[in-house]
Amino acid sequence: MPNSFQNKNLSFLSHLSRLLALAGQALKACLALFCALAVLILGLGLGYLLGLTEDDPIPSRQEMAQAMVNTEEPSQLLSQDGQILFQVQPDIRRENIPLNQVNPLIVNGLVATEDEYFFDHPGFVPSAIFRAAASYLFGIGNPSGGSTLSQQLIKQTLLTNEVSLARKAKELLLAIRLEKFFTKEQILEAYLNFSSFGRNARGENVAGIEASSQGLFGKKAADVNIPQAAFLVGLAQNPYSYTPYQQNGKFKPEEQMKLGIDRMAEVLERMRIEEVISEEEFQAAKTYDIRQDFIPSEEKAPESQDPHSFLFQALKRESLLILTQSLAEARGENWEAVKEQPERLANYYDEAEQAFKNRGLEIQSTVQLDLHQALEAKLQQNASRLGSPRQGDIVQNGAVLIDNHTGAILAFTAGVDYSKQQTDHAFSTRRSPGSTIKPLLTYGPALQEGLISPATRLADNYIRTQEEDGTYYEPSNYGQTISNQIVTARQALAQSLNNPTVHLYQTLVQEGADLKSYMNNLGLGQAIGDHEYQNLALSLGGTQTGPTVAEMAAAYATIANGGVYHKPHLIQSIHDRHGKLYYQAQKENKRAFNSDVAYILADMLKSVKTEGLWQDHQEALPADLDWLVKTGTSEGYIDSWVVGSTPAVSLASWIGYDNPSIQQSLDQADDNQAFGRPSDRHAKYWLSAMNTLYANNAQLLGAGQHFNRPDSVREFPIVEKTGQAAGDFPGPYQSRYHIPAEEAKKTELFPQNMPLPNASFNYAIGAELDELAFELEDYRIKDSEATNQRFLSILQGYRRRLERAFNRPFDAIKEKEDQASSDQANASEAA
Secondary structure, three states: OHHHHHHHHHHHHHHHHHHHHHHHHHHHHHHHHHHHHHHHHHHHHHHHHHHHOOOOOOOOHHHHHHHHOOOOEOOEEOOOOOEEEEEEOOEEEEOOOOOOOHHHHHHHHHHHOOOOOOOOOOOOOHHHHHHHHHHHHHHHOOOOOOOOOOHHHHHHHHHOOOHHHHHHHHHHHHHHHHHHHHOOOHHHHHHHHHHHHEOOOOOOEEEOOHHHHHHHHHHHHOOHHHHOOOOOOOHOOOOHHOEEOOOEEEEHHHHHHHHHHHHHHHHHHHHHHHOOHHHHHHHHOOOOHHHHOOOOOOOOOOOOOOOOOOOHHHHHHHHHHHHHHHHHHHHOOOOOOOOOOOOHHHHHHHHHHHHHHOOOEEEEEEHHHHHHHHHHHHHHHHHHOOOOOOEEEOOEEEEEEEEOOOOEEEEOOOOOOOOOOOOOOOOOOOOOOOOHHHHHHHHHHHHHOOOOOOOOOEEEEEOOOEOOOOOOEEEOEEEEEEEOOOEHHHHHHHHHHHHHHHHHEEEEEEEOOOOHHHHHHOOOOOOOHHHHOOOOHHHHHHHHOOHHHHHHHHHHHHHHHOOOEEEOOEEEEEOOOOOOOEEEEOOOOEEEOOHHHHHHHHHHHHHOOOOOHHHHHOOOOOOOOEEEEEEEEEHHHEEEEEEEOOOOOEEEEEEEEEOOOOOOOOHHHHHHHHHHHHHHHHHHHHHHHHHHHHHOOOOOOOOOOOOOOOOOOOEEEEEOOOOOOOOEEEEEOOOOEEEOOOOOOEEEEEEEOOOOOOOOOOOOOOOHHHHHHHHHHHHHHHOOHHHHHHHHHHHHHHHHHHHHOOOOOHHHHHHHHHHHHHHHHHHOOOO
């Protein structure tokens, strides 16, 4: 009989055997479940991917073959109505060769590095399906990435660089179709002939393995050695990052060139692992200095395919910006971060330029060709009348016509003669805005903040403030004059008075108004440095940067568009060569001002031609145009601006000499005698341009339209003298005032957020106590001898102060006030 110890052992072994049997059954069940789940996920993935592409047309074998052969197509730039403006000629160097003329080191190295299962899979690897399905079902992982060579070829020839599950689905299914129609060797040959491989020693774009090998090493693709083959293979992943040459054909700096060399080392490692090369060959190739094989940089011939015009350059510049951003974002990059990395930005830009020139894009612009040609012709007719050449420099012009409701740029001029001077004065150069900044930076925000109405009184008096550097700022009006009057905000803007504007701006700053946000919302964020907002001179256009003409046009369009800003743009849409929409301009709008504020500000600017600087021109445009205008000049007449709007469009125009470092003034005695004052010359040119545009398309310019008054705009009768209500109010030194209800009144517009102001002593922004006392003396209740004596002394002091300022008797000064106001309104303005 077995003893108890043996029984226990047998019992233990029996239990262990049963447990192992159960574990085996459980493992089989788990494996079966896993397989079922895998099949389910694969089925769901395929089903889902098929669902994403069920509405897409399926290319035939012939269409796929043509896509791989017809590699370059000229892109077209179109006008708004579809007329061909320019056809961009391809600039890629390419030489197609059969696969048997490519060194097997390149072919096998490419497969080892980019797609090790290339000869086994049907166009995709199952893990891609699992990854895409898992990403969709469970929200884990990335639905893109890990593409086979077949998928990469499909993406290059038939799809975009968009990163999305739908695009990945098309890529997978078309790769399967590609493998069905073509052999592995045909796919490899197409890939090696089609793909981009960066640049050659002349800085030219190269595509195809033969052109790349010849352009980097000066030898055929059949004759490269192991390190050269590895370097060429490495270029396929990121050709413009890994190429050793810059756009001008010169070698990249060492730290940038090292990227391509490090990539070559990765390729060599893959070639060793996949036994494309032996261990001995790998070790020798690792220490090989590939730099010695690069062809020395060659001087690149000047580009000749770009048409010589400002229009082409502007369209190209915006197209490349759009394409560059789209390429970066399509790969999951943060655009703002890319812009801060010059090397990455340059790589995306290079790729965008290649697409612009070689991918058969159809780029539709916003340009109305007839209006654009008319505006350019008008500049040519008037260029010689804008000013005389000085020191080899001529007076240039930049003008932009913009659609108020969309931000679409309809026409522009960027310079007088592109063949002689290519500086773009419409979109690229920044100049001091002068007084055109006043409604945007000061009067508009003051209305929005409820600080003023058009009837609010502002003091036009002497100002002297100390700047941070210890100097004193002492502004004045045109002709170094100061009226020492109290004027309305409407009058101050219409006559472009400087000192009242400075007082109002200073009050906004003291009240804590976020003026930078206003400028950002008007698209002028880059026009003013952050440190400049505390400078009072900024309110008159004193900035080191300034806006472009396009930015200024868009800012005034905001006023005409009820306070809603639209970003200016030249490109409306981009389609790829297959007709698929690649880019569509989106309305980027921001509310800068409330609609009632925008309407009142527009109404104040219309006063420029009824009671301000343009009274002589108020009948110069057709009667069915409702329009506003503002002018501006920088200090010394270096820059001259005219900006105006109808309810439909805005036209901003700048004139000045091209070289700001010389600081040549438009205000020259001989030119003034021959052509008139700078502001008069510019006014005539702007009005002539508007009339020409009206003759071409009156409806587009807003004929018969009016600035619509919102219900939120209110009207109040106010005392004409003070801009406030009638009534009683206290003054300084225990004085009391009474403005009777029957006092002369005037009805004025008020924004919704500003109630009718009650009568008060401090009714004028920037006014001194003695000025207010003088203006209100007729309303003071004179029932206290002590108060009367105090005010007599104040008024006598005021008289003496004005007599010293004007150097003539006080009574003569007051008699001249009305005449001085009229003269000021008719004078040409200066900032």
